[in-house]
Amino acid sequence: MTGFDDVVRFHGHACPGLALGYRVSDLALRELSGRAEDEEMVAVVENNSCAVDALQAMTGCTFGKGNLFFKDYGKQVYTFIRRPSGDALRISVIWVSPPESDEEIEAWRRFSDGDRSEEVLKIVHSRKAGKIKAIMDAGDEELFAISRLRIEPPREARIYPSICCAVCDEKVMEPRARVKDGKIVCIPCAEGE
Numbered sequence: 001m002t003g004f005d006d007v008v009r010f011h012g013h014a015c016p017g018l019a020l021g022y023r024v025s026d027l028a029l030r031e032l033s034g035r036a037e038d039e040e041m042v043a044v045v046e047n048n049s050c051a052v053d054a055l056q057a058m059t060g061c062t063f064g065k066g067n068l069f070f071k072d073y074g075k076q077v078y079t080f081i082r083r084p085s086g087d088a089l090r091i092s093v094i095w096v097s098p099p100e101s102d103e104e105i106e107a108w109r110r111f112s113d114g115d116r117s118e119e120v121l122k123i124v125h126s127r128k129a130g131k132i133k134a135i136m137d138a139g140d141e142e143l144f145a146i147s148r149l150r151i152e153p154p155r156e157a158r159i160y161p162s163i164c165c166a167v168c169d170e171k172v173m174e175p176r177a178r179v180k181d182g183k184i185v186c187i188p189c190a191e192g193e
């Protein structure tokens with residue numbers, strides 16, 4: 001079982017977003033029983049925040065494996081789908097962080113202006129640690145609106161042959177190749193980047 005320390009190691013730092021991703025993933029693993037060693041589970045994420053790193057480390061739904069789909073909606077919504085049943089869990093984050101004290105607001109303002117004094121860092125770090133702890137200690141129902149549904153799972157990732165771009169001579173996956181002036185080229189060469 002991947003613990004929060006492992007997730008922090010993968011991500012590089014501990015932060016509230018990572019903690020939320022940890023809780024989302026923990027719930028999904030409990031509800032949909034077990035992580036995806038292969039492609040038996042698919043995740044659809046609607047943001048690309050720190051939380052998604054926790055999700056990849058914990059659930060085995062990863063960008064590289066092709067069982068992680070990113071929709072750029074800027075929403076804290078995570079949907080997990082089991083293959084082949086299509087049993088799915090949609091998790092929407094409803095948690096709101098406790099209000100900041102005047103002291104914290106002032107410390108954040110100074111931090112944003114580049115102040116890295118010990119006094120400011122202490123307040124900023126303790127606020128962050130407090131948020132992480134609050135997320136880790138909260139009940140699922142305080143954090144999430146959860147719905148169970150059935151969704152047609154996306155097709156499994158395919159491996160395509162590579163061909164060579166006529167301009168840069170680098171390999172490109174066939175379905176991504178374009179035709180420009182009668183030559184088969186990669187997207188950057190087709191768009192003249």
Ligand SMILES: [Zn+2]
Nearest residue numbers: 015017018050
């Ligand atoms: Zn982070």
Ligand SMILES: [Zn+2]
Nearest residue numbers: 165168186189
């Ligand atoms: Zn090219």
